[in-house]
Amino acid sequence: xxxxxxxxxxxxxxxxxxxxxxxxxxxxxxxxxxxxxxxxxxxxxxxxxxxxxxxxxxxxxxxxxxxxxxxxxxxxxxxxxxxxxxxxxxxxxxxxxxxxxxxxxxxxxxxxxxxxxxxxxxxxxxxxxxxxxxxxxxxxxxxxxxxxxxxxxxxxxxxxxxxxxxxxxxxxxxxxxxxxxxxxxxxxxxxxxxxxxxxxxxxxxxxxxxxxxxxxxxxxxxxxxxxxxxxxxxxxxxxxxxxxxxxxxxxxxxxxxxxxxxxxxxxxxxxxxxxxxxxxxxxxxxxxxxxxxxxxxxxxxxxxxxxxxxxxxxxxxxxxxxxxxxxxxxxxxxxxxxxxxxxxxxxxxxxxxxxxx
Numbered sequence: 124x125x126x127x128x129x130x131x132x133x134x135x136x137x138x139x140x141x142x143x144x145x146x147x148x149x150x151x152x153x154x155x156x157x158x159x160x161x162x163x164x165x166x167x168x169x170x171x172x173x174x175x176x177x178x179x180x181x182x183x184x185x186x187x188x189x190x191x192x193x194x195x196x197x198x199x200x201x202x203x204x205x206x207x208x209x210x211x212x213x214x215x216x217x218x219x220x221x222x223x224x225x226x227x228x229x230x231x232x233x234x235x236x237x238x239x240x241x242x243x244x245x246x247x248x249x250x251x252x253x254x255x256x257x258x259x260x261x262x263x264x265x266x267x268x269x270x271x272x273x274x275x276x277x278x279x280x281x282x283x284x285x286x287x288x289x290x291x292x293x294x295x296x297x298x299x300x301x302x303x304x305x306x307x308x309x310x311x312x313x314x315x316x317x318x319x320x321x322x323x324x325x326x327x328x329x330x331x332x333x334x335x336x337x338x339x340x341x342x343x344x345x346x347x348x349x350x351x352x353x354x355x356x357x358x359x360x361x362x363x364x365x366x367x368x369x370x371x372x373x374x375x376x377x378x379x380x381x382x383x384x385x386x387x388x389x390x391x392x393x394x395x396x397x398x399x400x401x402x403x404x405x406x407x408x409x410x411x412x413x414x415x416x417x418x419x420x421x422x423x424x425x426x427x428x429x430x431x432x433x434x435x436x437x438x439x440x441x442x443x444x445x446x447x448x449x450x451x452x453x454x455x456x457x458x459x460x461x462x463x464x465x466x467x468x469x470x471x472x473x474x475x476x477x478x479x480x
Contacts, residue, residue, distance in 0.1 A: 144267040151263075154253065158256075169241060172240070175203055177212070180202045280461060289345075290346060293342060300345055300352070316422040320453065388467075389415055396427060
């Protein structure tokens with residue numbers, strides 16, 4: 124069942140990122156509004172005031188803080204003359220050094236009240252500072268909001284099949300289940316990580332039992348994933364299993380893929396760190412021959428660097444004679460590749476619906 128918009132919002136407001144992004148955006152909006160107001164009103168004054176050059180005659184030293192936090196700033200003091208009267212003004216928006224006494228500074232004074240003046244360069248710098256400051260808060264708010272949206276989507280994605288449950292196990296073809304839902308099979312060698320892959324898909328730790336000893340899956344295990352049924356097939360290629368046991372597994376696999384029981388799709392798992400085994404190639408070639416839709420899933424991708432992964436994917440595509448896009452690297456530890464797996468499943472489910480219609 125799709126999550127309602129109200130439910131999604133409810134989840135979002137419980138996250139600290141939501142409130143930080145809201146505060147950041149509100150501060151940004153306030154700063155932007157003030158910046159626009161300040162820029163417009165000051166620009167009007169600069170247009171209406173008289174512009175002259177005033178000479179820097181000295182500096183005022185102002186100290187703030189105490190101890191190690193004590194800071195001293197020099198603020199320029201200028202003199203200018205209007206109608207024979209000398210005025211002084213201090214530029215608190217620009218910190219300068221004391222060796223620049225005598226420097227000319229452009230000011231704009233109010234013709235109706237010459238004592239009121241603006242430092243042109245400092246005011247223009249103030250405009251830029253305010254807009255940059257508000258842009259910084261906007262960027263922070265947007266960045267946190269974007270992260271929150273992505274994280275909520277990822278959380279939703281991880282829980283797509285969180286209600287998956289075990290149905291039954293089959294030791295013979297007579298025990299294979301029949302269903303109107305599409306069946307997606309998972310196959311691979313004994314230690315490739317099939318159980319971890321299934322648990323990743325369901326976002327559960329113990330849906331499929333993960334064993335430290337390879338070859339523990341000796342039956343076809345069925346799981347209900349809501350939109351489809353997942354069939355976990357016995358792992359192949361485990362050397363310590365007796366010949367008779369191997370033959371039994373092979374018979375079970377043959378029966379599973381027999382006419383009339385063909386799954387809608389197969390995820391053929393392989394270990395991305397190693398070249399495909401002979402059994403891996405036989406399995407994929409079998410799927411090719413039977414014209415069974417399948418996707419190669421390369422597990423344990425977290426064990427490799429990006430460069431190593433690219434090289435491994437090239438090796439796998441050559442071995443399986445398929446394009447690199449047909450191989451999905453995954454990691455049960457990091458959930459890497461989960462989105463692509465779910466996209467593939469959605470295609471299978473949609474295709475099955477169209478066939479039924």
